[in-house]
Amino acid sequence: MKIKFLGATTSVTGSCHLITTQGHKFLLDCGMFQGSDEMDRLNYEEFDFNPEEIEFVLLSHAHIDHSGRLPLLVKRGFKGRIYCTDATADLLNIMLRDSAFIQEREVEWKNRKNQRAGRPLVEPLYTMADTEAALSLVTPVLYDQLIELNGNIKVVFNDAGHILGSAIIEVFITEEDGVSKLVYSGDLGSRNRPILRDPKIIKKADYVIMESTYGNRIHERNSDSIEKLVDIVLKTIRRGGNVIIPSFAVGRTQELIYQFNRFYEEHSEIQRELRDVMVYIDSPMATSATEVFRRNAQVFDEETKEYILRGDHPLDFRNLRFTRTVEESVALNTDPQPKIIISSSGMCEAGRIKHHLKHNLWNPRSSIVFVGYQAVGTLGRSIVDGAEAVTIFGEKIHVEAEIYNLEGFSGHADRDGLLEWISGFRNKPAKVFLVHGEEEAKEAFAKTVKEALGYDCTVVSGNIEYTLAKDTVISVEEAMVERISPEALRQIKSRISSVHDDLERILYHTQLAVGSGLSPQQIIEIANIVLELEKQTLKLGSAVTLEA
Ligand SMILES: [Zn+2]
Incomplete structure (x- = not known):
């Protein structure tokens, strides 16, 4: 088997890894490079493989x-399936369309300038039609389900706790020399995050590809950050300013809504002071993502x-309040009332x-609160790094507001979270590749792992191919031992019964709620939840018969 790293090798963006086995070629992720014009140019380069030869894509989130x-992969000839979890498929539907919309609009704008200057016109990276074609190849799967993709490759998507639908992907590969198990971490979340389940601990792997975004950092506790956020909000509102929170439309924004909701419920004393302070979600994409x-x-x-x-x-x-239209968004800037505005993009490169x-x-009474990773070269990063002035839409703006990070x-695990996850393997993996981190983060994390576990991690820098040969040959049964153990069967059975219980409880609550007047929208929401649970029960049921 060979692994060729084609993205997220010198930075955290553009994740794309090519796996070549005897007779099969597939990709782990096919992400966009982001952060600067130089990064953006990488998106236009030829792929380092023939897209027509790629059998399928396993998408982490x-x-x-x-x-x-x-969509670019499809535009250039890929015709296989794109496997991801249900929730990821649902999110992709809005995110890839949004991406195509941005590509088309930017090119339109560039071409108007090109036309005036007598320069040749340029083409968008991809269009809405390419995106539609890509979306038609998306094949949703359920978490924890063992899926046979072909005679030689089986996969399982496990919860990664990073954003809704995010997955750690286990890939079981059969070749002449036996079975190997590759584990791709995708992006890993922290434990005990609101809304999401914890990242699943995987017990066995021959090869691991692991993210290391915060491999050299320890986060402050989530609860400390919430307290700080509340203090900032109170301070800012009292002096008549606005709290501006640049936030990723998907994931972080919903987490902030969740935290604000809890905060209002638990602090009746402050509720009175904040009862007229509105929280605006000013991002059409965040609004759609919240619905997902x-x-x-x-x-x-x-x-x-x-x-x-x-x-x-x-x-x-x-x-x-969710603001959809441009008029609603513009009105926020003329309204003198102190308010909280959560808007995207998270690194301040585009959007409202x-x-x-x-x-x-420029306003010393306002506060800007960063709640996510700011890549090198972005407007967000310069503000966090303490720039005295920045240029926005060609205008020089002095930074007088209070800046917080x-x-x-x-959404990413810190050094200790990453170490805890990699410590979960019971046997030492033959190889651990570190990707998706700035150079210092990867190096520092490799050192941490070496000291704590004695593993030699390979720090991936630049696009390199590795050929992997196993010293020990194992059988399918040995590779699958975690999946078909009595413990695994017990877990599956208990999950089925819990799903049944959930169904009963939801039906009971629905009856109560319908009696007390529920909106059609809420009824549809509940109906959808019940359908999803039912689907899960059915599919898990069939998985048990297969394995027993
Ligand atoms: Zn991510």
């Missing part, structure tokens, strides 16, 4: 830096599911956040 070149979250409650963690079963929705509260920064960065909201 919907973030554009992992999925954004899928509300539709996919079946993959929420237990705590959040219970919350829903109590009859409340964790992603809604009285002061929350740029307008809000332009209208608030709260790392406890990160």
Whole structure:
């Protein structure tokens, strides 16, 4: 087997890894390079393989830096299936369309300039039609289900706790010299995050490809970040300013909504002061993504599911407003009332956040609160790094607002979280490849792993191919031992019974709720949740008969 690293090798974006086995070629992710013009140019280069020869893509999650070149792959000849979880498929539907929309609009704008200057016209990276074609190849699968892709390759998608639908992918590959198991971490979340389940600990692997974004950092605790955020909000509102939160439309925004909701419920003393302070979600994409979250409650963690079963929705509260139209968004900048605006893009490179920064960065009464990773070269990174002035839409803006960077909201595990995950393997993997991190982060994490576990990690820098040969040959049964153990069967059976219980409880609550007047939208939401659970029960049922 060979692994060729083609993205996320010198930075954190453009994730794309080519696996070549005896008779098969497939990709792990096909993400977009992001962060600077130089990065953007990489997106236009030829792929380092023939897209027509790729049999399928295994997609870890919907973030554009992992999925954004899928339409390009299709445009250049890929015809296979794109496997991902249900929730990822749902998110892709809005995210890839949004990406195509941005590509088309930017080219339109460039071409108007080109035309005026007598320069040749340029083509978008891909169009909405390419995106539609890519979406038609998306094949959703369920978490924890063993799926046979062909005679030689089986896969399992496990929860990665990073964003809704995110997965750690286990790939079982049969070749002449036996069976190898490759584990691709995708992006790993932290444990005990709101809404999402914890990243699954995988016990066995021959080869591991692992992210290392925060391989050299320790996050502050999530609860500390929430307290700080609340303090910032109170301070800013009291002095008559706005709180601007640049946030990734998918994941971070929903987590912030969840946290604000909890905060309002738990602090009645502050509720009065904040009762007229509106929280605006000013991003059409975040609004659509929040709807996807509300539709996919079946993959929420237990705590959040219970919350829903109590009859409340964790992603809604009285002061929350979603703004869709441009007019609504522009109106926020003329409204003198202090307010909280959560808007994207998260690194301030595009989208409505740029307008809000332009209208608030100069204002010493306002606060800008960063809650996610800011890549080198982005507007967000320069503000976090303390720039005195920045240029937005060609205008120089002085930075007078208070700037905060709260790392406890990160969707990525920190050094200790990453170490805990890699410590879960019971046998030493033959090779661990570190990708998806800045150079210092990868090097530092490799050192940490060496000291703690004695593993030699390979720090992947630049696009390199590795040929992997096993010293020990194992059989399919040995490779699958984790999946077909009595313990695994017990777990599957207990999950089925819990799904049955959930169904009964939901039906009971639905009857109660319908009696007390539920909106059609809410009834549809509940119906969707029940359908999803039912689907899961059926598929898990068939998995048990197969394996028993
Ligand atoms: Zn991600």
